[in-house]
Amino acid sequence: MSVFAFGSMERVSSDNPLPPTPTESLDMDWDKLRIFHAVADVGSLTHAGDVLHLSQSAVSRQIRALEESLNTTLFHRHARGLILTEQGELLFDATSAMARRLDTAEARIRDSEEEVFGELRVTTTIGFGSLWLAPRLSKLYEKFPELNIDLMLDERVLDLPMREADVAIRMKEPSQADLIRRRLMTVHMRLYATPEYLAKRGTPESLEDLKDHRLIYLNTQATQVSAGASLVRELLTYDVTSRLTVNNYFGVLQAMRSNLGIGVLPDYVVEDLKDIQRVLPDVESNEIPVFLAYPEELRQSRRIAAFRDFVTEEIIEQRKRLKAEALQKD
Structure with missing residues (x-):
């Protein structure tokens, strides 16, 4: 059975009742760590057993044996499930790091030159x-x-x-x-509306005309690129009194396509749509770069x-x- 040296832990002496710290030393086999990680991840002995194809009693025995070997308590037990103790959280951090490393190794092993x-x-x-x-x-x-x-x-x-x-x-x-990055393209925030909306409400010829329309845009408090927020703040200086704010661009698009007003959207959203018309074609945000990135360790x-x-x-x-x-x- 594979054994992992997990830090440097020693047994607690009778003169020192404190549990071991992560800087002390103890060898633990991977089976117990694997079972502990599953229980900590789902917060239940029964659910962990389902994931691991083990009985609840078998999972419980392994957790109890691990706690005894560490001379500490890893879980608080209550009617609604299990909650990690402070020592349990330290161990879960370590097993999570191990799991990520194993995932990376598996990805690199399984990726062949042709498949x-x-x-x-x-x-x-x-x-x-x-x-x-x-x-x-x-x-x-x-x-x-x-x-x-x-x-x-x-x-x-x-x-x-x-x-x-x-x-x-x-x-x-x-x-x-430690990331490999590639610039894919650039995006601009622009103004769009449906032909039906413009036929009914008229097409604005200048920014001053926006006061006669409802503006639909991503809430400036939402997470977004600064160029988009800057354009919206500029547009709102033109006495736009009717507004609809949404927390994602999908909502902005759906509202705009429902003829609710003029939407502020990234150009990539509407480039494949034939039922959308650009409004005020000279108005757009600064360039927004789009990057693809992945960890150096996944280079191959x-x-x-x-x-x-x-x-x-x-x-x-x-x-x-x-x-x-x-x-x-x-």
Whole structure:
């Protein structure tokens, strides 16, 4: 059985009743650590047993044996489940780090030179993920049917070096260390409306005309790029009295397509939509760079390479199509 040296722990003597600290030494076998990690993760002996295909009593015995070997209590037990003690939290931090390292090792081992399969955790913003990326993923699945995407849409920047995700697409250059990054494209915030809305309410000819329209935009307090917030603040200086604020771009798009007003949206949201018209074409935000990033340790991952190449090809294809459509209009 594999044994991991977990720090440097010693048994507690009868003269010292305090539990061991993470800087002391004890060898623990991986089976007990694996079971502890599962219990800590789900907060239940029964649910952990289901995950591990073990009986509740077997899981309980292993946790009890681990606590005895450490001479400490790892869980507070109550009717609603298990809660980690302070010593339990320290051990869970360590097993979580081990699990991330094992995930990385597994990804590198399983990725061969010719095959792309397994799980790839992708994080990006709600707007980009739901409105640009998700509709295109069918092409990636067609090419790599054994690839499984875990798409995590969140305005919060996940920690790639800590393996909260494998790859990220973000609207600014990542600042985290030990990341490989590639600039994919640039985005602008612009004004859009439906032809039906403009036919009913009129098309604004200047920023001053916005006072006669309802403006739909991402709440300036929501997490977003500064260029978008700056444009909205500028627009609001023109006495816009009717407003609708939303906390994500999908909501802004849906409200705008329901003829509620003029929406402030990233250009990538509407480039594939034929029922949307740009308003005040001279008005737009500063450039917003879009970056793809992933940890240095996944440099050789075939899954990362497949996803990176897919996104790059989709952007190139979109540029070609938009250019061709512009030439046809001219």
